[in-house]
Amino acid sequence: MKxxxxxxxxxxxxxxxxxxxxxxxxxxxxxxxxxxxxVLDNKVYSDVLGIVYIEDKDINVIPLESVYxxxxxxxxxxxxxxxxxxxWSIDIRAPYKAILPGSxxxxxxxxxxxxxxxxxxxxxxxxxxxxxxxxTRDPMLxxxxxxxxxxxxxxxxxxxPSKVARLVGKKGSMYNLLSSKSGCDITIAQNGYVWxxxxxxxxxxxxxxxxxxxELKAHIRxxxxxxRVFLESKLGEGK
Amino acid sequence: MSGKPVLxxxxxxIDGRKPEELRPVRIALGxxxxxxxxxxxxxxxxxxxxxxxxxxxxxxxxxxxxxxxVLRVRYHMAPFSTTERKSPAPSRREIELSKVIREALxxxxxxxxxxxxxxxxxxxxxxADGGTRTTGLTAASLALADAGIPMRDLVIxxxxxxxxxxxxxxxxxxxxxxxxxDLPVGIMPNTGEIVLLQLNxxxxxxxxxxxxxxxxxxxxxxxKTAKEAMYxxxxxxxxxxx
Numbered sequence: 001m002k003x004x005x006x007x008x009x010x011x012x013x014x015x016x017x018x019x020x021x022x023x024x025x026x027x028x029x030x031x032x033x034x035x036x037x038x039v040l041d042n043k044v045y046s047d048v049l050g051i052v053y054i055e056d057k058d059i060n061v062i063p064l065e066s067v068y069x070x071x072x073x074x075x076x077x078x079x080x081x082x083x084x085x086x087x088w089s090i091d092i093r094a095p096y097k098a099i100l101p102g103s104x105x106x107x108x109x110x111x112x113x114x115x116x117x118x119x120x121x122x123x124x125x126x127x128x129x130x131x132x133x134x135x136t137r138d139p140m141l142x143x144x145x146x147x148x149x150x151x152x153x154x155x156x157x158x159x160x161p162s163k164v165a166r167l168v169g170k171k172g173s174m175y176n177l178l179s180s181k182s183g184c185d186i187t188i189a190q191n192g193y194v195w196x197x198x199x200x201x202x203x204x205x206x207x208x209x210x211x212x213x214x215e216l217k218a219h220i221r222x223x224x225x226x227x228r229v230f231l232e233s234k235l236g237e238g239k
Numbered sequence: 240m241s242g243k244p245v246l247x248x249x250x251x252x253i254d255g256r257k258p259e260e261l262r263p264v265r266i267a268l269g270x271x272x273x274x275x276x277x278x279x280x281x282x283x284x285x286x287x288x289x290x291x292x293x294x295x296x297x298x299x300x301x302x303x304x305x306x307x308x309v310l311r312v313r314y315h316m317a318p319f320s321t322t323e324r325k326s327p328a329p330s331r332r333e334i335e336l337s338k339v340i341r342e343a344l345x346x347x348x349x350x351x352x353x354x355x356x357x358x359x360x361x362x363x364x365x366x367a368d369g370g371t372r373t374t375g376l377t378a379a380s381l382a383l384a385d386a387g388i389p390m391r392d393l394v395i396x397x398x399x400x401x402x403x404x405x406x407x408x409x410x411x412x413x414x415x416x417x418x419x420x421d422l423p424v425g426i427m428p429n430t431g432e433i434v435l436l437q438l439n440x441x442x443x444x445x446x447x448x449x450x451x452x453x454x455x456x457x458x459x460x461x462x463k464t465a466k467e468a469m470y471x472x473x474x475x476x477x478x479x480x481x
Contacts, residue, residue, distance in 0.1 A: 010473050012466065013347075013384050014392030014429035029391070033352055036389060045429075047349060047389040049469055064473065065276065065387035067294055069353075095294040095308075095356035135354050136305070162387065 001044075007054045008219060011046040017059055018044040036061035050162075051219050062219075068161040068191040070094045070130050070139040075148075077156060077193035078141065080124045083116050090126065090141060093161065093191045100128065100141040125151040127187065127195065147187070154185075154197035155204055159215050161192035166218040167211065173224055174214065181231040182207050206234045243417045246402040253414065254283075258407045259453060261397075264461050266377075266468035268385045269475075276386025278468075280378035282409060284368035289378035290361045291386040297357035308353035312341035314375055316364040336372045343376060343425045343435035349389045358388060369411040370398045373423050376435060381465060385472070392427040393465065394434055397457040399424070399450040401442060406450050408457045422447075424454040428462040431455070 002019045005011060020042040030039045036048045037059055046052065050063035070076070070092065078090035078098055086109075090098040102116050103109040120126065126141075127148050133139040143149045159167065167188055168175050179186045184207055185197035194211060198204040210227055217223055246253050256262070262283025271277035274290035281287075297303035314337040318327045329337075344360065360382065362375040373396030380394040400410035402418035415421050420440030426433055442450060 010470060012393065012469055013390045014427065016429070031349065031352075033349075033389065038349075038391070045391070047391065048387050049384045050387070063387040065385065067275065067387070095296055095353055097296060 011052045015046045066162040068094045070133045074130045074190040076191040077189040096138045098139045098141050157194045163215045163218050261409045264464045268472040276382045278378045278381035282374045285374045286365040287374040287378040288363045289382040291382040293358040294353040294356040303355040307350040308356045312337050312360045314362045320364045320367045346434045347390045369415045392429045394425050395458045395461050396425045408453050426458045
């Protein structure tokens with residue numbers, strides 16, 4: 001494979017990123033939606049405006065902007081949108097409304113005796129996991145699991161869904177840094193919400209600033225180090 | 240209106256351009272905050288603003304498709320975009336242009352990635368001076384790229400016309416009104432595929448080939464400006480921090 005672009009370069013839709021040497025030439029488009037590339041005539045193209053990451057033989061484009069696309073087993077934070085007789089409709093910032101069945105939250109659920117509004121009302125925030133999603137139907141959520149359920153305390157911060165990966169960092173490096181330096185309980189939801197539970201307001205404010213910094217500088221090298229310096233200057237060493 | 244003006248004098252056009260010269264092109268990305276993606280494109284005095292929303296839930300539900308996203312395009316001219324007030328109600332012409340622009344964009348956007356969703360594109364012509372559909376098409380494709388919607392390539396539009404027997408690139412209102420032919424083209428700049436082509440008037444097959452060649456050259460130049468605009472947006476993200 002001959003790579004034509006530099007690592008961390010800005011690429012546009014339709015830019016040729018690399019030429020494959022092996023394989024059969026086919027004039028049919030083969031797409032790799034997760035990597036935001038497609039292959040045509042043994043050439044690799046980008047399909048979004050974003051930054052290209054090259055690792056060994058792997059090419060990956062991270063878009064500058066994107067919407068959240070649900071995937072099975074993702075942890076998401078959703079807002080209760082509307083209430084039906086047997087289920088809630090949850091806004092998870094995706095092209096599809098998610099469904100949380102009443103039987104998932106209430107044991108021995110019976111639509112005649114139970115009123116869903118008594119458990120979760122519109123506007124409530126929940127931490128949930130995507131139980132089923134297969135593109136043909138709306139995603140189904142579940143709140144069964146450790147730490148899942150209604151969010152009762154703390155602060156929920158909104159970030160761009162395309163920056164979630166950066167906030168977690170390589171093998172969770174950024175996430176570990178943020179939680180160890182601040183001592184807060186941080187939950188990063190895949191759909192671009194971050195839930196913070198801190199001891200006091202000042203730490204929360206510093207942490208939000210740090211998250212905004214990461215969001216803006218997502219493509220800069222050595223960002224983890226910069227965030228470390230930022231947190232230490234505001235909060236002091238260790239903690 | 241009085242008689243037809245002289246459109247070519249001493250080899251120069253009515254606005255002083257050479258036949259193969261574009262009007263000054265200006266492009267800005269991400270100009271609207273509420274939209275997922277937006278672009279403002281100017282070809283001389285023609286200004287088009289495009290906004291993209293989505294992929295989002297397709298409403299009303301019955302328009303959604305089981306295997307791909309629906310692309311909805313609205314091309315609209317602002318009442319103040321022309322010298323005489325244009326009624327804001329969509330005209331026959333605007334409905335047609337919405338359709339041809341939608342079909343041009345459908346061939347580049349990977350709609351199959353978002354089944355049952357919708358991608359809404361709004362193109363508003365703020366000022367009209369010829370070539371509004373091509374300006375609108377360029378703006379729409381850039382707004383789609385700005386929204387991070389997966390697509391094969393961008394689409395750049397440009398029109399070629401024939402005035403006083405001379406082929407000219409990127410015609411303006413006067414040249415369109417009094418010229419002999421108008422050929423708007425939408426081209427994918429990397430692959431060179433044509434996704435929009437209309438012809439109003441008469442061209443010989445030789446002239447047609449020459450006109451297409453001119454369009455390709457024009458697209459190349461506009462694409463360069465578009466690339467710069469995309470870089471600017473990216474660098475702006477850094478400057479906000481400092």
